[in-house]
Amino acid sequence: MTVNERSGIYKVSNSFLPSVSKRSKQFTTLNGAGHRGRMRARLLQKGGESLQEYELLEMLLYLTIPRKDTKPLAKHLINSFGSLDGLLSAEDKILTKANISQEFIELIHLLKQTTERLVAPDSYNRPYMKHWKDVIVYLNEYPLKCEINNKKILRLLFLNNQQRLICDEYIVHHGVNSISLIIQKALKLYAMNLITIHYVSGNEFSAEMRKNEAKFALTLQSSTRHFDLNVGDHIIYLDSQYFSLFKNKKLSFEKEN
Known part of the structure; x- marks a missing residue:
């Protein structure tokens, strides 16, 4: 089994695979893309209410961590900050100490501003x-x-x-x-x-x-x-x-x- 360093996709040698007639559906990647697809489907079909806090955070982390399982990090952050709201309202210096990337900190700022604009009265x-x-x-x-x-x-x-x-x-x-x-x-x-x-x-x-x-x-x-x-x-x-x-x-x- 080899890894493409550029894409992060695992490639499995065909010699280890059973014949086509005996195989189930073949996955083209082993980097969590299937899990992410199922999460997106749940969000679109059942809405955000169907997702737990750590799952919402997990999906937000997708935007800044394209090829990595973000579930462990999402659970760790929820445990550290107490809740998703606690994380999103934390100061930058605290987020930096928690080893959160600058890209995700910028995303948090964007979420804050977007939320404030949405709940603000109509400008007119x-x-x-x-x-x-x-x-x-x-x-x-x-x-x-x-x-x-x-x-x-x-x-x-x-x-x-x-x-x-x-x-x-x-x-x-x-x-x-x-x-x-x-x-x-x-x-x-x-x-x-x-x-x-x-x-x-x-x-x-x-x-x-x-x-x-x-x-x-x-x-x-x-x-x-x-x-x-x-x-x-x-x-x-x-x-x-x-x-x-x-x-x-x-x-x-x-x-x-």
Whole structure:
């Protein structure tokens, strides 16, 4: 019995085979192709419900391990991570320590993103925020859920390339030191546009505070350009009113009428 190193297919000498009249159906390969075919047939005929977790994982591993029995590895990974969900939600550094190939890690990322897109609301039902009035209507309809008190709250509206909302969240505002975190969040969401709202506690907004806000807005706008992320506006919420720093496409602190 010899092995073709390129294809991984075993070839058996005909001298060891019985005559055609006595032989059952001949298998052309001994590398698990028949098993894989049966697994695919079960999936197509009976659906994913007919497969156990390790079998689903086994089939996923087919995509990155073309010629090898993946059942032992699938069972080992389920035992190590507790479940298929535990494996798919694990961090990259943990997956790497488990000796999982980079190709399979990339496949896991693809599965995560695909799942998130499928369960996300239809993009056409998401709020549209191309104009100032659209943004204000949304902010008034969905006010900040936390108490401002003395906290410096920065609300982040991440938008897609059609100016529709992807995600609405808030962080503690640390000025320019917050920019790195904002960019990381935008990249994870594949956001193309961003609107930031700074909720100022109290009724005072000094000249120094205005200067710091302008510096933050300009630095944010400059930094995000390197990541194809457009900052549509930086808004100040003060004394129950909204003020735009980007009104008329220039940095100006003006009250919107």
